[in-house]
Amino acid sequence: MSVGPHDLVIRGGTVVTAADRFTADIGVTGGVITALAADLPKGAEEIDAGGLMVLPGGIDAHVHLDQPTSDGTKMADDFESGTRSAVAGGNTTVLPFVMQEKGSSLRACVEEYHRKAEGKCYTDVSFHMVVSDPSPQVLGQELPALVRDGYTSFKVFMTYDDLVLNDAELLAVFDVARREKALVMVHAEGNDAIKYMTTRLEQEGKTAPYFHAEAHAQIAEREATHRAISHAQLTDVPVVIVHVSGRDPMEQIQWARKRGMKVFAETCPQYITLTKEDLKGLNMDFEGAKYVCSPPPRDTDSQAAIWEGLRDGTFDIFASDHCPFFFDAPAETGKNNARARTSFKWVPNGIPGVETRLSILFSEGVSQGRISAERFVALTASNPARLYGLYPKKGTIAIGSDADFTLWDADRKVTISQSLLHHGADYTPYEGLQVTGWPVRTILRGQTVMQEGEISCRKPGGAYLKRGVSGMAYP
Ligand code: DUC
Ligand code: ZN
Numbered sequence: 001m002s003v004g005p006h007d008l009v010i011r012g013g014t015v016v017t018a019a020d021r022f023t024a025d026i027g028v029t030g031g032v033i034t035a036l037a038a039d040l041p042k043g044a045e046e047i048d049a050g051g052l053m054v055l056p057g058g059i060d061a062h063v064h065l066d067q068p069t070s071d072g073t074k075m076a077d078d079f080e081s082g083t084r085s086a087v088a089g090g091n092t093t094v095l096p097f098v099m100q101e102k103g104s105s106l107r108a109c110v111e112e113y114h115r116k117a118e119g120k121c122y123t124d125v126s127f128h129m130v131v132s133d134p135s136p137q138v139l140g141q142e143l144p145a146l147v148r149d150g151y152t153s154f155k156v157f158m159t160y161d162d163l164v165l166n167d168a169e170l171l172a173v174f175d176v177a178r179r180e181k182a183l184v185m186v187h188a189e190g191n192d193a194i195k196y197m198t199t200r201l202e203q204e205g206k207t208a209p210y211f212h213a214e215a216h217a218q219i220a221e222r223e224a225t226h227r228a229i230s231h232a233q234l235t236d237v238p239v240v241i242v243h244v245s246g247r248d249p250m251e252q253i254q255w256a257r258k259r260g261m262k263v264f265a266e267t268c269p270q271y272i273t274l275t276k277e278d279l280k281g282l283n284m285d286f287e288g289a290k291y292v293c294s295p296p297p298r299d300t301d302s303q304a305a306i307w308e309g310l311r312d313g314t315f316d317i318f319a320s321d322h323c324p325f326f327f328d329a330p331a332e333t334g335k336n337n338a339r340a341r342t343s344f345k346w347v348p349n350g351i352p353g354v355e356t357r358l359s360i361l362f363s364e365g366v367s368q369g370r371i372s373a374e375r376f377v378a379l380t381a382s383n384p385a386r387l388y389g390l391y392p393k394k395g396t397i398a399i400g401s402d403a404d405f406t407l408w409d410a411d412r413k414v415t416i417s418q419s420l421l422h423h424g425a426d427y428t429p430y431e432g433l434q435v436t437g438w439p440v441r442t443i444l445r446g447q448t449v450m451q452e453g454e455i456s457c458r459k460p461g462g463a464y465l466k467r468g469v470s471g472m473a474y475p
C-alpha cells in the first residue's frame with residue numbers, strides 16, 4: 001500500500017473534545033492536524049488507537065518549576081524533571097510562573113526563567129508572571145511591555161510577607177491589567193487573618209503540620225476572595241481566582257458571576273482527594289507536612305461543593321498547582337527541616353501533582369460518573385487554552401491545531417505510587433490512590449514523547465509559546 005500525504009495517522013480512536021466525541025482517523029502533517037476522517041490513507045507513521053480515547057494533550061495552567069525560595073529549601077523540580085513528569089502524566093503544555101523577587105526587574109526575571117527552561121522542556125511551555133514588587137517602573141513600563149510581548153497573565157498574592165500586595169497595590173496592578181487586557185490570577189488568602197491564627201495556635205503550643213490547616217482558615221480565603229472580587233469590580237477587570245479549596249470562596253465567585261462579573265475559577269486535585277485530616281499524619285506526627293499546601297485541603301463538605309462546581313461551570317479549569325518540595329532531602333533542604341519541625345509556619349507550602357492531575361480527575365470524575373469525558377477535556381485542556389490565550393492552536397482536536405494528543409486508556413487501573421512517577425520529589429501525596437483511566441501515550445506536535453511510562457524522545461523538544469490575550473476574559 002502506498003503512503004498517503006500524512007507524516008502520522010492515528011487510527012481508529014475515540015476522539016474526545018470539549019464539545020463531542022466521535023470515531024475518526026487523525027492525519028498529522030508538519031506537527032499540525034491536517035485531516036480528521038474515516039479511513040485515511042496510510043501515513044508515514046501509523047499509531048493504532050483502537051480501544052483508546054484520543055484527547056487533546058493536557059494543559060496544566062498552574063505549575064511551579066525551579067523557583068527560588070527565601071528560606072533555604074529547594075524546589076524538587078527544574079524544567080527538565082518537571083516537564084518530564086508532565087508528559088508522563090499526559091500533558092503537552094505547562095504554564096509555570098516567573099517569580100519576581102522584590103527589588104528585581106520583572107523583565108530580568110523573565111529572561112532568567114527563559115535561561116532556566118532553554119533546551120530542557122519536554123512539553124511546550126509559556127510563562128505567567130508573579131508581580132511581587134509593583135514599583136512605578138514595573139507598573140508603568142515593564143508590565144505593559146511584557147504583556148504586549150505575549151506574557152498575558154500574572155499572579156498576585158494576598159498573603160505571605162515577602163509576596164503580599166496591599167489593597168492600594170492590588171488596585172494599581174488590576175488597573176494595568178484592565179488597560180493592557182491582561183489576566184490577573186489571584187492567590188486569595190488574607191495575610192493578617194492567617195498571621196493572627198498562627199500566633200494564637202503557636203501560643204497554645206499547636207505547632208504540628210496539621211495546624212497549618214487551621215491557620216489557613218477557609219474564612220480567610222473567603223474574605224480575600226470577596227476583597228479581590230470587589231477590587232476587580234471597582235477597576236472593571238476580569239480575574240481568575242486560583243486554587244479554590246471549598247464552598248465558602250466558591251459562593252463569593254458565584255455571587256460575582258450572578259452580577260455579571262468576569263470572575264474565573266480554578267481548582268486542583270488536592271481539593272477533591274485530600275482533607276485536612278491528612279495533615280494529621282500518623283498521630284499528629286511530621287508526616288502531615290507531606291500534605292501542606294495553600295490553601296489547605298478542607299473537609300468532605302468542601303469536596304462535595306468542589307464537585308458541584310466542576311459540574312455546574314463554577315470552575316473553568318482544573319490545574320495541579322504542582323509546587324514540589326522534597327520531604328527528606330540532603331542538608332535539610334526539604335519539608336522535613338529543623339525549623340519546620342518547630343512550627344507548621346515554616347513548612348514549605350506546596351505539593352507535587354503535575355503527573356497525577358489528569359488520572360485523578362478522570363478517575364474520580366469520569367470513571368465514577370460525576371462528569372462527562374467532554375467536561376474533563378474542557379477543564380483540563382480546552383478551557384486552559386481559551387483562558388490563557390492559546391486557543392485554538394492548543395487545547396482542541398481540529399484541523400489546523402497543533403497535533404498534541406494524549407492516548408487514554410479509560411479502563412486501565414493503576415495504583416498511584418512514587419515508584420511510577422517521574423517528578424523530582426521523593427514522595428507523592430497520592431500514594432496508594434487507585435485510579436481508573438491512565439495516559440498510555442503522549443504526542444507533542446506529532447512526535448511521541450511518552451509511551452507506557454517511558455520517555456521516548458531523545459532530547460527535550462518543547463517550545464516556548466508566546467500567548468495572545470485571553471479569549472474568555474476579553475472575547
Ligand atoms: N500558592 C501556589 O499557587 N502554589 C503553592 C503555594 C502557594 O501559596
Ligand atoms: Zn498561590
Ligand code: ZN
Binds near residue numbers: 062063064321
Ligand atoms: Zn501555585
